Amino acid sequence: MLLRAFLNQSVSYTLAGLYTLLWILPCVRSKTPDVDVMCIYSEDCILPCSFTPTDDAVVIQWYQQEKLIYSFRQDEEEPDDSSMSLFTDEVSKGNASLLLKDSSVQSRGRYKCVINATNAVKESFVILKVEAPISRISIEASATGQLQCSSHGLYPSPLLTWSTDPSTGNLQSRTRMSADSNGLYSVESTLQKVNKSSPITYICTVTSKYSSQSWKASLLQTEMVGKNGQELVIPCMAPKNLKNFTLTWTFTKKNKNKDILTYHSQTHKVMNQWEEEAELDLDKAQSGDGSLYLDDNEVSRHAGKYTCTFSGPRVTYIVQTSVTVSASSAAAQKEQSNSKLWVLAVVVAALAVLGVLYYLYRKYGGNPKASEEDTEMQAVKGKTEELPAEIRPLNGKGDS
Known part of the structure; x- marks a missing residue:
C-alpha cells in the first residue's frame, strides 16, 4: 500500500511538472542578435524590429537603456508622440520598427524592442549610433605666418592631422576641441609654417571616427612678378583625379576682396565679373588647369593677392599668389605716363595757337572791307589839320 501511494504521488508530481513545462515553453522569451544602426544627426532614423504575424492583438514596447519610451497595443490608437512613431x-x-524623428546626440544608445503576443514574448536589440558628418573644412594663412584649419558641427569628436607636400618631417601644431550645447564638436588647429625657400603645400585632414570619412584642405602660397607689355598668367592646377569641381578666383588688395570669376566643371559655365580684364582657357579648365589670364595693359593695377580655390567632393585646394610689378616695369610705366602728359600738353598748346590764328583770320583776313575802313580811319587820324589863310591870326603888326 505504501509503495502504491508513493508511486501515485510521484506520477502526480511528474504530470504536474510536465503540464507546467508545457505551459511555460510557449511563453519563453526569444532573442535575436543585436543590430547596429547609424543615424545622421537631425535626420529621421528607423530602428528595425519584426515578428511573426498573429491573429491576436500584440503589444509593442520600445525601451532605451531599459527605460520604456514607447508602447502600442495593436487594437488601440497610436500614442500622439512627435518624436517617434510606428508604421501602424x-x-x-x-x-x-520604430521611426525616430530628428535624431540627436541624445538618441544614441541600446534600444530593446519587445513584442508581447498571447503565447510568446520576443525581444530584439538595436545599437544606435549618431553621426554629424563633416560638411565643410577651411584652411587659411594668418598675417603672423601661421596656418589655421577648422571644421565645425561634428559628432563624435574627429581626428585632425597635418602633412606637407613635399614632406618636411616634424610639424609643430596645436589643436583644440570643444563641444556646443547640442553636443556637436568643433576642431581648430594652428600650424607654424616651415622655413623653406621652395613652395610647400600644407594639407589639413579631418577624419570622422565612425565612418572613416576624411576631408582634406590644402594651401599653397607662391609669388610672381609681372611686367608691363606682357600678358600675365597666374597658374593654378587642380589635384589629380579631381572631378565635378567648382573653381573660383578672387582678388585681394588693401584688405578688400573682389570676386573675379567662377567656373563649374559639370556645366562648363563661367560667371566672369572681370570680362574685359581676365579669362580662363575653358578647354584647359575642364582638365584641371585653372590658370588665370590677365590683359597686358597697366600691369600695376593687377598687383595684389590672387586666390584660386578648387572645391570638390571632400576636397578643398587653395593656391594664393602674390603678384608684384618689377621696379623697371614700374619706372617704364611712369615714364610712359609722363610722355603721355607731355604729348597732351603739346596738343593743348597747338590747339590754343590754332584758335588764336583762326580768330585773327576771322577778324582781319576774312573781312576786307572792314580792313579798308580801318586803314582809312588810321590815315585820317594821321593827317595834320591846317587852317585857311583868310582866317590866320595876325602877327600883331599892321598891314603893309
Missing part, C-alpha cells in the same frame, strides 16, 4: 499600417504584417 504594417504592424499586422509583422513590422514593429
